[in-house]
Amino acid sequence: MVGLVIVSHSSKIADGITDLTAQIAAAHKGIIAAGGMEDGEIGTDAVRISEAIKKANDGDGVVVLADLGSGIMSAETAIELLDGEDINVKLADAPIVEGAIAAAVTAVCGQNMEAVIAAAEQTRAVKKINS
Amino acid sequence: MSTRIYDCLKCIGEKIIENKDFLTDLDREIGDADHGVNMARGFTAVIEKTSPDDPDIGAVLKKTGMTLLSTVGGASGPLYGTAYMEAAKVLAGKDTLSAEDFKAALEAAIAGIQKRGKAEKGEKTMLDSLIPALDAYSAKIAEGGSLVDGLEKACEAAEEGIEFTKTIAATKGRASYLGDRSIGHQDPGATSATMTLEVIRDFLKG
Numbered sequence A: 001m002v003g004l005v006i007v008s009h010s011s012k013i014a015d016g017i018t019d020l021t022a023q024i025a026a027a028h029k030g031i032i033a034a035g036g037m038e039d040g041e042i043g044t045d046a047v048r049i050s051e052a053i054k055k056a057n058d059g060d061g062v063v064v065l066a067d068l069g070s071g072i073m074s075a076e077t078a079i080e081l082l083d084g085e086d087i088n089v090k091l092a093d094a095p096i097v098e099g100a101i102a103a104a105v106t107a108v109c110g111q112n113m114e115a116v117i118a119a120a121e122q123t124r125a126v127k128k129i130n131s
Numbered sequence B: 001m002s003t004r005i006y007d008c009l010k011c012i013g014e015k016i017i018e019n020k021d022f023l024t025d026l027d028r029e030i031g032d033a034d035h036g037v038n039m040a041r042g043f044t045a046v047i048e049k050t051s052p053d054d055p056d057i058g059a060v061l062k063k064t065g066m067t068l069l070s071t072v073g074g075a076s077g078p079l080y081g082t083a084y085m086e087a088a089k090v091l092a093g094k095d096t097l098s099a100e101d102f103k104a105a106l107e108a109a110i111a112g113i114q115k116r117g118k119a120e121k122g123e124k125t126m127l128d129s130l131i132p133a134l135d136a137y138s139a140k141i142a143e144g145g146s147l148v149d150g151l152e153k154a155c156e157a158a159e160e161g162i163e164f165t166k167t168i169a170a171t172k173g174r175a176s177y178l179g180d181r182s183i184g185h186q187d188p189g190a191t192s193a194t195m196t197l198e199v200i201r202d203f204l205k206g
Helices: A011-024 A046-056 A069-081 A096-108 A113-125 B003-018 B020-030 B035-049 B057-071 B076-090 B099-117 B127-142 B147-167 B174-182 B188-205
Strands: A003-008 A031-035 A062-066 A089-091
Touching: A003 A011, A003 A046, A003 A069, A003 A096, A011 A031, A011 A096, A031 A046, A046 A062, A046 A069, A046 B057, A046 B076, A062 A069, A062 A096, A062 A113, A069 A089, A069 B057, A069 B076, A069 B099, A096 A113, B003 B020, B003 B035, B003 B057, B003 B188, B020 B035, B020 B174, B020 B188, B035 B057, B035 B076, B035 B188, B057 B076, B076 B099, B076 B188, B099 B127, B099 B147, B127 B147, B127 B188, B147 B188
Parallel strands: A003 A031, A003 A062, A062 A089
Antiparallel strands: none
16 A cells, blocks of 8 residues: 655644544555654654655555645655665655545555555645635 | 864854854744754754764764754755765765865755755855855865865855845745845855854864
8 A cells, every 4th residue: 555654844734634534544554644853843854754754665655745845855855865775755746635635545545656646636726615 | 083073063063053043033034033943953963963983074974964854844954954965975984174075075065955955046045155155165276275275265255145145035945935025134044054164164274
């Protein structure tokens, strides 16, 4: 099953999103939160993110979703830190809440990396209010 | 043993920590008021985790980079973290530093920052100090100048780079939300990058 890593500056946001995905995709055990700093401060930590990617990987690859600005930079750094590990890992360009839900549902259905990334990225175009 | 590089990094860390409020105030004007606080937290950890007993220059710089990645928190974490780690690759196994070595390390650090931040010169970032510093450094050593001669020129160019950042609008990072309203303010990243070069210069002169 494709793993997911949720990166946010806030540990509460990352944990909250994994709580949400657990409700919809309870069978998925590889959705890992990597929010905030080790000491609880706001921020992102590339080393913790790379550990989360290893934890989320069961061999089918890992999709990373990140929140703002430096969250993306830390996630990219985390992926580089895995150089030498045999993990297929990609960063999805998607809103973090909607993208995580779509990715979790797609992953839990047993779809591959490309399908999970596409599901996450499609949420960028979804209108929330139809008037 | 790598006593000198450890001492030099400790001086960089102390300078950053000493200027925590100054850097944060600069960032309050145009960013999110965390540059000094974040960098000071990072370098406090760097001073704790590196040691004069680390085997060589590359090892100390690699540990510095990894520590910054995991303790800074804001954008300067992956940017400075990557810069130190790229410099570490160039200086792996070395226990002395030639003028050419420093050039190669600075080049690698800048390339790392550009890769990570996807930024160019002229976007009101640390690159506006670092790229002119590298150019001035390279020109000086090409005409036979020493490491310290090169660093004198690099620091002058980096200071000019800070002044230049006051004249332009930010197009990268949080400051870009302000657009033209960021003009008139100096970039905090260019400032901390210049401080770093000045500490290295003073350390080597000392």
